[in-house]
Amino acid sequence: QKEVEQDPGPLSVPEGAIVSLNCTYSNSAFQYFMWYRQYSRKGPELLMYTYSSGNKEDGRFTAQVDKSSKYISLFIRDSQPSDSATYLCAMRLNTGFQKLVFGTGTRLLVSP
Amino acid sequence: GAVVSQHPSRVICKSGTSVKIECRSLDFQATTMFWYRQFPKQSLMLMATSNEGSKATYEQGVEKDKFLINHASLTLSTLTVTSAHPEDSSFYICSARNSGGTDTQYFGPGTRLTVL
Numbered sequence: 137q138k139e140v141e142q143d144p145g146p147l148s149v150p151e152g153a154i155v156s157l158n159c160t161y162s163n164s165a166f167q168y169f170m171w172y173r174q175y176s177r178k179g180p181e182l183l184m185y186t187y188s189s190g191n192k193e194d195g196r197f198t199a200q201v202d203k204s205s206k207y208i209s210l211f212i213r214d215s216q217p218s219d220s221a222t223y224l225c226a227m228r229l230n231t232g233f234q235k236l237v238f239g240t241g242t243r244l245l246v247s248p
Numbered sequence: 249g250a251v252v253s254q255h256p257s258r259v260i261c262k263s264g265t266s267v268k269i270e271c272r273s274l275d276f277q278a279t280t281m282f283w284y285r286q287f288p289k290q291s292l293m294l295m296a297t298s299n300e301g302s303k304a305t306y307e308q309g310v311e312k313d314k315f316l317i318n319h320a321s322l323t324l325s326t327l328t329v330t331s332a333h334p335e336d337s338s339f340y341i342c343s344a345r346n347s348g349g350t351d352t353q354y355f356g357p358g359t360r361l362t363v364l
Contacts, residue, residue, distance in 0.1 A: 144289075170352055179254070179341045179355035180292070224291065235282070236353060240291045 139163055142225055142239030151248050155212040159225035159239045162206065166237075167230035169201050171210045174222045174241065183223075184210060215246045251275050252344050254356035261332055262364055268328045269359045271342030277322035278344035282353060283315070286339045298325045332363040 142159045149155055157171075168187055172180035184199035186192045186208075192199045198211040208227075212219055225239040251274040261267050271281055279300050284292040296306045296317050304317035314336075316328040325344075329336055339360050343353040 168352070172355070177339070177358070177360065179252075179343075179358045182250075182352065182354060185352055235294055235297065238291045 140239045146243040148245045157210040166227040170226045172224040250354040252356040258360045260362045273344040280345040281325040282343045284341045
């Protein structure tokens with residue numbers, strides 16, 4: 137079993153839809169949770185960064201962490217074709233600076 | 249802020265030659281940088297962790313003599329693929345730890361290596 141599970145998709149939605157992207161994980165010691173967006177042939181771009189449980193909102197993006205369920209989500213409101221990309225969840229421990237553990241990424245396609 | 253650059257963005261080389269890829273943190277100092285490899289439609293695979301002024305820590309299965317990493321300053325790390333072979337063709341991405349602010353990794357744009 138992988139430490140972080142993420143549906144690879146693709147997830148196809150029409151423009152304007154609300155998108156929900158999710159990851160589950162097995163290590164309850166993870167404390168920091170991140171979402172990265174990666175366009176084709178580009179490096180990942182940090183979108184959201186959360187510590188422990190709770191919600192965080194930034195513009196059209198909302199990140200949720202439910203540590204009791206070991207489940208994190210990224211919501212995208214009013215999705216745009218420019219949001220079409222691969223979304224990677226990542227997480228790490230609290231002790232020192234441990235390496236990030238990534239999900240496989242979910243490919244999102246937003247059609248006009 | 250937290251911008252990371254990589255050079256070159258794309259390189260084609262002949263089998264048996266060596267290729268050097270540079271990773272720079274442009275607006276912050278990075279005591280730790282990371283090198284990843286990514287195959288098509290797959291997630292990132294960590295190759296090694298590079299700490300300024302010390303030897304890199306390689307992940308299991310990564311040949312340290314083939315993938316030479318140097319982190320000579322707080323803003324520059326280099327990855328040299330030695331005696332490259334076609335199976336080394338891949339997308340190589342670096343990241344730099346920004347210990348200020350969010351204390352997470354910021355990624356470079358990647359380097360596509362093609363070995364003929």
